[in-house]
Amino acid sequence: MTRPDIQPKASHFIDGAAIEDTDGTPIVCTYAATGEELARLHAATPAIVDRALAAADRAQAEWAALQPVERGRVLRRAADILRERNHGLSVIETLDTGKPLQETLVADATSGADALEYFGGLAASLGGEHIPLGGDWAYTVREPLGVCTGIGAWNYPMQIACWKAAPALACGNTMVFKPSEATPLSALKLAEILVEAGAPAGVFNVVQGYGEVGAQLIGDDRVAKVSLTGSVPTGRKVYTAAAEGMKHVTMELGGKSPMLVFDDADIDKAVSGAILGNFYSSGQICSNGTRVFVQRKALEPFLDRLRERLSGVVMGDPLDEETNFGPLVNESQMEKVLGFIQAGRDEGARLVAGGARVDRPGYYVEPTVFADVTDDMTIAREEIFGPVLSVLSFDTEEEAIRRANATPYGLAAGVFTNDLARGHRVAAAFRAGTTFINHYNVTPVEMPFGAVKMSGFGRENGKAAIEHYSQVKSVYVGMGDVEAPF
Numbered sequence: 339m340t341r342p343d344i345q346p347k348a349s350h351f352i353d354g355a356a357i358e359d360t361d362g363t364p365i366v367c368t369y370a371a372t373g374e375e376l377a378r379l380h381a382a383t384p385a386i387v388d389r390a391l392a393a394a395d396r397a398q399a400e401w402a403a404l405q406p407v408e409r410g411r412v413l414r415r416a417a418d419i420l421r422e423r424n425h426g427l428s429v430i431e432t433l434d435t436g437k438p439l440q441e442t443l444v445a446d447a448t449s450g451a452d453a454l455e456y457f458g459g460l461a462a463s464l465g466g467e468h469i470p471l472g473g474d475w476a477y478t479v480r481e482p483l484g485v486c487t488g489i490g491a492w493n494y495p496m497q498i499a500c501w502k503a504a505p506a507l508a509c510g511n512t513m514v515f516k517p518s519e520a521t522p523l524s525a526l527k528l529a530e531i532l533v534e535a536g537a538p539a540g541v542f543n544v545v546q547g548y549g550e551v552g553a554q555l556i557g558d559d560r561v562a563k564v565s566l567t568g569s570v571p572t573g574r575k576v577y578t579a580a581a582e583g584m585k586h587v588t589m590e591l592g593g594k595s596p597m598l599v600f601d602d603a604d605i606d607k608a609v610s611g612a613i614l615g616n617f618y619s620s621g622q623i624c625s626n627g628t629r630v631f632v633q634r635k636a637l638e639p640f641l642d643r644l645r646e647r648l649s650g651v652v653m654g655d656p657l658d659e660e661t662n663f664g665p666l667v668n669e670s671q672m673e674k675v676l677g678f679i680q681a682g683r684d685e686g687a688r689l690v691a692g693g694a695r696v697d698r699p700g701y702y703v704e705p706t707v708f709a710d711v712t713d714d715m716t717i718a719r720e721e722i723f724g725p726v727l728s729v730l731s732f733d734t735e736e737e738a739i740r741r742a743n744a745t746p747y748g749l750a751a752g753v754f755t756n757d758l759a760r761g762h763r764v765a766a767a768f769r770a771g772t773t774f775i776n777h778y779n780v781t782p783v784e785m786p787f788g789a790v791k792m793s794g795f796g797r798e799n800g801k802a803a804i805e806h807y808s809q810v811k812s813v814y815v816g817m818g819d820v821e822a823p824f
């Protein structure tokens with residue numbers, strides 16, 4: 339496939355227009371499959387951030403005053419445009435992230451379109467309630483929060499931008515979105531598309547930058563809410579800064595999620611779940627089930643089947659639609675993952691598959707499987723964010739649940755079993771925000787997605803997201819005399 343020119347017109351999108359300011363720190367986009375430079379942008383200077391916030395602040399009242407069905411229509415039109423342009427947008431996402439086109443065609447702009455369609459549909463139904471109080475009565479109004487800030491990670495840039503923008507805009511908020519500095523491109527496309535779909539200038543703005551640009555956004559008094567997708571250490575900083583200004587937060591952070599495979603499970607299904615939960619997007623997914631606990635009797639059949647299935651890996655140019663396994667996003671992520679693999683070897687885990695950098699240009703690491711992993715090993719405790727699957731064994735249900743929950747993280751958890759009651763019992767016992775029975779890592783827009791414990795706070799997707807982008811105002815209505823003590 340001929341590679342298109344993906345250099346954007348300008349680094350930022352503010353008040354309905356592409357804006358450049360070359361005074362900011364350069365941001366270089368490289369193709370993870372080759373290391374070549376593809377585009378060059380600039381981080382926002384404080385003046386650019388101020389301009390974006392001013393635009394969002396100015397646009398918010400007008401946007402919130404629209405009839406909700408009109409706001410919804412804009413979002414649904416944007417969803418249609420995303421779908422019409424899915425191929426081109428997927429190519430950009432592949433070049434920016436290194437993820438195979440086979441994946442980006444079905445999981446990035448299309449997932450973003452689902453969010454815009456879903457929340458566009460909900461916009462007109464977001465009312466309050468009537469509360470009878472004898473003679474008097476009260477009613478509630480669901481109001482927007484104001485200007486929201488979205489800060490993204492690099493693994494699903496378009497999806498993250500849409501999962502934040504869609505509920506925020508549906509509720510009548512405006513947004514200033516800062517993509518990850520590693521993947522700045524697709525959010526600019528979303529901003530253009532929203533304007534094309536009829537969003538007034540200033541409703542959705544994009545500023546590029548590193549952490550300090552995010553920090554400036556959070557520290558600004560005009561911002562009412564911060565939604566971050568990122569790591570736990572960044573989440574701590576962002577939550578603390580938001581607390582200073584008493585701002586609303588959504589924290590979609592990292593994890594070390596467990597997947598339990600009981601010996602009564604369908605082993606093929608469980609292996610498929612483990613592949614989806616460890617190797618899709620080369621393992622760069624927050625909710626990955628990287629601690630795969632397999633009941634002792636199923637252990638060797640599970641490992642045998644997993645080894646066989648790994649022969650189906652097609653590693654290659656991510657733009658080739660046959661490729662189903664791509665590189666990591668950049669060199670530093672690759673080095674980090676290789677460091678974890680070394681730790682696994684050093685601490686005595688048994689290497690069953692992979693374990694090395696691939697001898698080709700770009701940042702490819704083999705799909706790696708360790709067996710005989712114990713709970714105290716580094717690879718069983720820390721988020722790797724790469725294609726490294728750890729297999730641990732267990733004997734009883736009680737033991738598996740206890741060990742699965744023994745982590746500061748709480749994003750996701752999965753169970754494979756053919757025992758219906760056990761499936762629900764285990765899901766109920768998981769201390770995680772998003773759980774799966776006999777599947778893994780599926781995130782339909784209708785289902786709330788989010789975390790507990792250190793993995794975060796708030797929910798994206800589903801009706802639950804509305805609670806995190808709106809607030810309830812109560813109005814008491816006195817219908818009779820006002821009695822006072824004097």
Ligand SMILES: NC(=O)c1ccc[n+]([C@@H]2O[C@H](COP(=O)([O-])OP(=O)(O)OC[C@H]3O[C@@H](n4cnc5c(N)ncnc54)[C@H](O)[C@@H]3O)[C@@H](O)[C@H]2O)c1
Nearest residue numbers: 490491492517518548549552553568569572590591592624
């Ligand atoms: N729970 C989820 O939905 C979800 C989804 C995808 C990724 N993640 C997590 O994201 C992480 C990988 O992404 P990453 O490496 O881009 O994360 P990161 O924490 O390094 O960066 C995330 C974003 O925060 C910004 N940032 C950094 N410091 C900041 C500060 N002080 N103030 C404001 N913003 C700041 C970055 O520029 C970036 O845009 C993993 O931990 C992964 O689990 C979570």
